[in-house]
Amino acid sequence: MASPMEAFNASQTSYPDTVHATISSTQTGLISKVWGNASVLSICMSLLATAVVYDQFSYRRQKANLPGDTWKLPFVGPFFDSVRPEFGKYYKKWVSGDLSCVSVFHKFVVIASTRDMARKVFNSPAYVKPCVVDVAHKLLRPENWVFMDGKEHVEYRKGLNGLFTRQAMETYLPGQQEVYNEYFEEFLQSSKEAKGAPLPFVYQLRELMCAVSCRTFVGHYMSREAVKKIADDYYQITAAMELVNFPIILPFTKPWYGKKASDKVIEAFANCAAKAKIRMRQKNAEPECILDRWIVQMLESERYRERIAKGEEVPQEEKPAQVLKMFSDFEISMTVFTFLFASQDATSSACSWLLQLCADRPEILAKVREEGAFIRPDPKAEVKLEDLDKMEWTRACVKETLRYRPPVIMVPYMVKKDFPIPEENYVAPKGSMIIPSTWLSLHDPEAYPNPDSWDPDRWISGNAEEQGKNWLVFGTGPHYCIGQNYAILNLMLLLHKLSAEFEWQHTITPKSEEIRVFATIFPMDNLLLTFSRRGEVAAAS
């Protein structure tokens, strides 16, 4: 049998010269092509390998001595965990060390878990500034006031303080009660239509909170339908808020839908601002919402400036507390949007847990009802701020819910310059994200004995009120929540009104106490509730 080489030679001699020439030139071309491709391929492979090695070493360099995975999944890191966040995984991270770390895509993230570490981050404005989450810059616009830093931020924020004073809260109460009245009737109707079968209520509570916020922020300048649309669209904004997103917004991804939704909200609020400017210039126009109050301040500032320009000597007591410029409709809208952005998920989370926990502890709810009936005997009468001030059990339930299930478990900050943390012998690198967590400080057994039980009484006969250092529900430092008093009063109003007029039964499932993370935290089973009017028997029974 001829060897393959012989066969090759034999076949070679049987071709005419021209064919031979063609074959040999084709062979050379093929070989150089393969060789060429091989070198492109190998260059690509080498580049990839270099990038993988660089990614790993850069992670290791930034991680230094912190607890965290020894190596990261190339490039993406635990990205898929942030797409489907699990509370248990976050918790594991928090207890892994006072500081720990992960790296997702290009982003190195340091997690500050304990009370003292979290406070250190909140109170180090020289080194850090808030970044909410990566995508927030795109949704809120980079020029938004919440991203301002230092003196500029302090000055801007001073101009907003007047919107959250006691006097201001008083103005918002009637509008909020109108919304509660409407929605409670809807809840009742939903339960009636379901013939008393429990329904998952987290979605309706989200809409309720959105409607209350919109009424507080933009009053009656926005129609009920527009509010409903915002509440629906808002879901897409929340869905876009993953801890770390893909670096650019790709069409049809969650950030893309989130951006579209936020653009619509900003436009709607700007229209409201334009209407408010017209109304508040009219004689005797009474402010009803945040927009109105802010525009009143701008108009007062405008009049003050005009008097000064005319050379008038304006007495000090007639000078506005804060002289504001006349912001454009768009600027006003961007700021009002930050209020919605900051409050929507947090208050939705808080009210879901509040209704669940109160329903599961009827003896506590009875105390809330008892004090409510004593302070405001006529359940149809308007609730006043001084009524709420006197409701200690109602307040205790709200505060204990915020402690037991803090809606905001993490507050992402950006490291502006290398941030030394000598306690941990670590320097958080410039450009990394650093995230104080609120959970451990609010479940610290030294501050709140038996921290995993919901016990409102710790705010009445216990010393929970004295644990200011641990109370990180609303953050601390220069960016602490500007809406904290408003949030607590609003939740008190909800609990007081609902308990005065309605019954709600919670269907407890094995997942009721489990935590679903969706920007903030919700009961895993989405809160199965049935509503009935007090004194009436629930439709099902």
Ligand code: HEM
């Ligand atoms: C239960 C409800 C709420 C919770 C748990 C909550 C929590 C927080 C937290 C943890 C921060 C970050 C603080 C920091 O970085 O130190 C924050 C900031 C903020 N919150 Fe709230 N919040 C709530 C409701 C509200 C409401 C109702 C509003 C507005 C009406 C609001 C407006 C803001 C704003 C504007 C900021 C940023 C402040 C700044 O950067 O100066 N929040 N909130």
